[in-house]
Amino acid sequence: MENSLLDSIKRICQTLNKHSVEYMIVGGTAVALHGYFRYSTVSSGAIADKPDLDFWYNPSYQNYFNLLDALEELGQEVTSFRNEKQPAPKQSFFKYELDDFTLDLLPKLKASLRFAAAFAAREVVQLSGIEIAFIGYQDLLVDKATSARPKDLADIQELKNRRKSE
Template sequence: MDDNLVGSILTVCGVLNKQDIEYLIVGGTAVALHGYYRLSINAAGAVADKPDLDIWYNPTYGNYFKLLKVLEELGQNVTEYKDEQTPNPRKSFFKYDFEQFTLDLLPELKAPLKFGVSFGSREVVTVAEIDIPFISFNDLIADKEVNARAKDITDVEQLRAKRINDK
């Protein structure tokens, strides 16, 4: 993995793209991509030891097995998942700690959003020739409103204020 967070994110997205995974960057990284930058906050409301990268993946069987290849390429042991007799991609949450960040792979969000619809309205930024798909502004707001944690409420307020100021 890279020595810096941006490089690490690019590495992860590059490997996801190489395997043709359908995914969206969500959470705090998506908030930053939409223009409001903040440190990662843990469940207790304190600044996290290291940032997290939240990725919402399309929980189809094909995407799930390609995702296991990605995790292997990133140096993770996925033998237990490959050996599962009846995997359930819709319930398969993955969390991996890397030196620079924590990677959370989510098959669903709390908001009642359909992956295919959100994927169709995604936004994409290209950095160092790597396409990074992230959740649309409206879908991000919908997810943040459902979560309704203090950090999510602040994110919504800041993102809406920025959107108004940018017009």
């Protein structure tokens, strides 16, 4: 992973942690944290112009407002979300096109995983003293299998091959 992307992950996670946001990194970045790095690709299979970072957040009301606080600290505009008469955290997907990457914050995954159970099984690494939470290995495989795109199936095979060789 490139240093600027790693620095961005650390900055985002540090801010999420500061605001007590329950989250896990998912998607291709989680695959990399589990040992297999590949570049982000678009639906055609071509390498994307910039990587995407996918975060799955607990869609409880308290966590949703904690997330809004963190996003605001990260320089994102969240006023319209704060002013919603009937917030719907379970339906609130956030997508930010930033200079070096795309940031996606997801209230749910395609797989029928429950956040609380997956959060209990999450893995955590320390980078420069910052806790980085990411989806556990088995849950990642379930999510990738549910998506079943060619790149997801390739990720599963690569991860399993790496586990066998360890």
